[in-house]
Amino acid sequence: MASVVKVVTTNPGKWAELSAMLSSRGIQCVWIRGETREIQSDDLAEIVKVSAHEAYDRWGENVLVEDSGLFVQALGGFPGPYSSYVYRTIGLRGLLKLLEGVSDRVALFRSALCYVEAGGKQLIFTGEVRGIIALGARGTGGFGFDPIFIPEEGDGRTFAEMTLSEKNLYSHRARALQGLLRHFGVT
Amino acid sequence: MASVVKVVTTNPGKWAELSAMLSSRGIQCVWIRGETREIQSDDLAEIVKVSAHEAYDRWGENVLVEDSGLFVQALGGFPGPYSSYVYRTIGLRGLLKLLEGVSDRVALFRSALCYVEAGGKQLIFTGEVRGIIALGARGTGGFGFDPIFIPEEGDGRTFAEMTLSEKNLYSHRARALQGLLRHFGVT
Numbered sequence: 443m444a445s446v447v448k449v450v451t452t453n454p455g456k457w458a459e460l461s462a463m464l465s466s467r468g469i470q471c472v473w474i475r476g477e478t479r480e481i482q483s484d485d486l487a488e489i490v491k492v493s494a495h496e497a498y499d500r501w502g503e504n505v506l507v508e509d510s511g512l513f514v515q516a517l518g519g520f521p522g523p524y525s526s527y528v529y530r531t532i533g534l535r536g537l538l539k540l541l542e543g544v545s546d547r548v549a550l551f552r553s554a555l556c557y558v559e560a561g562g563k564q565l566i567f568t569g570e571v572r573g574i575i576a577l578g579a580r581g582t583g584g585f586g587f588d589p590i591f592i593p594e595e596g597d598g599r600t601f602a603e604m605t606l607s608e609k610n611l612y613s614h615r616a617r618a619l620q621g622l623l624r625h626f627g628v629t
Numbered sequence: 630m631a632s633v634v635k636v637v638t639t640n641p642g643k644w645a646e647l648s649a650m651l652s653s654r655g656i657q658c659v660w661i662r663g664e665t666r667e668i669q670s671d672d673l674a675e676i677v678k679v680s681a682h683e684a685y686d687r688w689g690e691n692v693l694v695e696d697s698g699l700f701v702q703a704l705g706g707f708p709g710p711y712s713s714y715v716y717r718t719i720g721l722r723g724l725l726k727l728l729e730g731v732s733d734r735v736a737l738f739r740s741a742l743c744y745v746e747a748g749g750k751q752l753i754f755t756g757e758v759r760g761i762i763a764l765g766a767r768g769t770g771g772f773g774f775d776p777i778f779i780p781e782e783g784d785g786r787t788f789a790e791m792t793l794s795e796k797n798l799y800s801h802r803a804r805a806l807q808g809l810l811r812h813f814g815v816t
Contacts, residue, residue, distance in 0.1 A: 479679075480669040482714070492666075520718035524711045527669070531707035536727055540719060 447471040447557070448505045450478060450497045455585035456508060456615070463610055463619050467628045474501055486511060486523055486554035487566050494556035494564055503560045506622070510553040510614055512587045514575060516546040529586050534579045538590065547574040551591060551601075553614040557622050565625060569617025576600055584609060634658040634744070635692045637665060637684045642772035643695060643802070650797055650806050654815045661688055673698060673710055673741035674753050681743035681751055690747045693809070697740040697801055699774045701762060703733040716773050721766045725777065734762040738778060738788075740801040744809050752812060756804025763787055771796060 449460050449471050457473050464471045478493040478500075490509045497505040511525040517540060521528035528537070541547060552570045559565065572594045579589035581602030588601035593612055601609050610616045623629045636647050636658050644660050651658045665680040665687075677696045684692040698712040704727060708715035715724070728734060739757045746752065759781045766776035768789030775788035780799055788796050797803045810816045 482667040482669055482711070517723065518718035520715065520723070522718070524669070524714060527711060528707065531705035531709070532727060536704065536707070539727055540723055
């Protein structure tokens with residue numbers, strides 16, 4: 443069984459999703475609204491490994507760091523690990539413009555999560571969900587590119603049109619967290 | 630007077646531009662074709678500071694690390710520090726598509742350079758050049774977004790339509806390097 447998990451993020455949406463899942467499985471968690479350095483890499487797992495190392499130095503064991511990105515097939519994986527920067531600059535509109543006239547709208551949302559145990563041992567878990575990029579933004583839930591991502595397994599709604607618990611049914615982040623929950627023995 | 634400057638980059642174009650300028654001022658330099666970790670930050674100076682720290686640990690004093698980015702005004706500064714990733718994914722075509730129908734085509738090319746002296750003292754120099762994004766790609770010189778960047782002070786050609794020494798007359802990178810040359814007392 444885990445001790446209290448320290449969720450390190452400045453993103454309230456991320457905290458909401460992770461804490462809801464952890465709490466519903468009986469895992470206590472606290473929000474550390476702190477920033478850790480992120481490296482530039484095409485590999486989310488590499489990014490969280492380095493961030494989690496710093497988080498462990500600062501806040502000790504049981505820290506959890508998560509990073510995610512939207513990988514659009516027709517755009518060579520763009521915006522990928524830089525999704526939050528791209529969201530802040532060109533936004534949903536920019537991404538939709540890049541896909542104007544493009545028939546292949548397949549995209550993956552990917553998540554990588556690093557949890558650091560006592561002694562500094564890092565555990566990495568990843569998750570992904572396949573979907574398509576909508577023709578326009580829909581919904582106000584979630585955050586980031588959620589209003590334009592329609593998961594394949596859903597009913598045609600975007601992530602932003604779902605409640606938090608609906609999104610947590612098959613989001614990339616929820617799937618990465620499942621790995622940690624299995625490790626805790628609580629799935 | 631400087632010792633031999635160790636230019637750390639995996640980019641042959643960067644090495645070509647920096648070494649041409651250094652050599653023409655009588656500064657000896659060697660190419661260290663190595664990779665240093667880059668952090669995610671909107672501030673190029675922050676990125677080179679961290680990279681140079683690692684470069685100094687690995688290759689010792691007199692290392693020089695440079696990073697640059699294209700900051701497009703109408704796109705909130707995109708692609709900025711992530712220019713090389715954006716170039717590899719959506720490329721020139723993607724950037725041009727984002728600016729279709731946009732009248733404001735102003736952009737800045739920015740460069741930040743960090744040089745580490747004996748004892749680990751870091752010196753940071755920055756440079757920038759203002760220009761506009763061309764309607765289409767032109768030229769085969771330079772690298773990255775050079776084929777679509779027309780510097781304001783030029784004659785209407787893109788950076789990629791210039792020779793290396795023409796580009797070095799007013800590029801962002803050349804301007805950052807001027808700071809170091811002044812520090813060496815050789816401008």
